[in-house]
Amino acid sequence: MITFEQVTKSYTHHGTIITALDKVDLQIQEHELFGVIGESGSGKSTLLRMINTLEQPSQGVVKVAGTDLLQLSEAEKRRSRKQIGMIFQQFNLLHNQTVSENVGLPLRLNKTYEQQQVQEVLKFVRLSDKAEHYPSQLSGGEKQRVGIARALITQPKILLCDEPTSALDGQNAYDIMELLRKINQTFGTTMVIVSHELSLIKQLCDRTAILEKGKVVETMTISKDNQQQQFGSYYERVRESLG
The missing domain is CATH 1.10.8 (Helicase, Ruva Protein; domain 3)
Known part of the structure; x- marks a missing residue:
């Protein structure tokens, strides 16, 4: 459904080159609840903006439903965005x-x-x-x-969620998580959920990528039956990176 192939995004700030994404490879399946977790500045929001064509890669290819987004005209990009919903923090x-x-x-x-x-x-x-x-x-x-x-x-066929629960308290955050799950189950909507909250990613997503300094350091399947075991191999590293 959504594919990143060696995607790099660089900016120039006061004469310094800043790499927001560094050779990112990802494959997000149709109907999937896919998480992206990382600290502030890791490139999460840039990755989302690639999917709705608000950002373009400096190198590499981003495809949605097999279409290379770089090859779209401005009118085609606008039509593509109508198939993509966005939820903000x-x-x-x-x-x-x-x-x-x-x-x-x-x-x-x-x-x-x-x-x-x-x-x-x-x-x-x-x-x-x-x-x-x-x-x-x-x-x-x-x-x-x-x-x-x-x-x-x-x-929309795709829903992009940028920190959808981080501004909410415990019960409201849980209610929003359950609503997102209901949307996925009812409509089959493909969701990409960016968050720094491990609990949201663990409870809601099918798979997740860990983003650190613009690089995908790990992509893995989340077992709903044994989440702590699944996250045990890298939980300390994620916790340290999130401060």
Whole structure:
């Protein structure tokens, strides 16, 4: 579904070359819950932005459904992004618009607005009773569910989740994790979940890559039956890198 082939991304900052990603190889399967874990500055967000074509590799190839994203025209990139939803750490809601208006924004931008779609997705994320509320009237967990509903409204094939629970407390974080799992099970949505939280990755993902200083140092399958054993070989290294 999503393939990184020897992907490198470098920037120049004040005359110094900074390598955000360094020869990354990844294969993410269709319908998979795939985690990417690493400390701040490890390249996680850059990796996500490669998938929705907001960043381009300096070297290497990124493919989605077999298509080399570098070969797409700007119009084709825009169409590709419509198949990819994005969930943000800080929700990114418009505070002067209601929940319903926030969720329907992508449809209005695409000139395909249907109120029934908005109502259905709000029901799915259990926010039907909050449709006319404003973000300031919501809890953190409710704000993230609005963000998820907005990402779902275009029925994306891929959902990119950038630290989706790190701004939330324990119960709200758990509720969001369960909602993401429900989305994957109901719609078969392929998810790439970036986080520095081991607990989220262990409980939610099928496989995970550890990213350190732009390099994938390990990719592995997560056993839901024996998570501690699976993570035991490298847990100390990850914990140290995350401080």
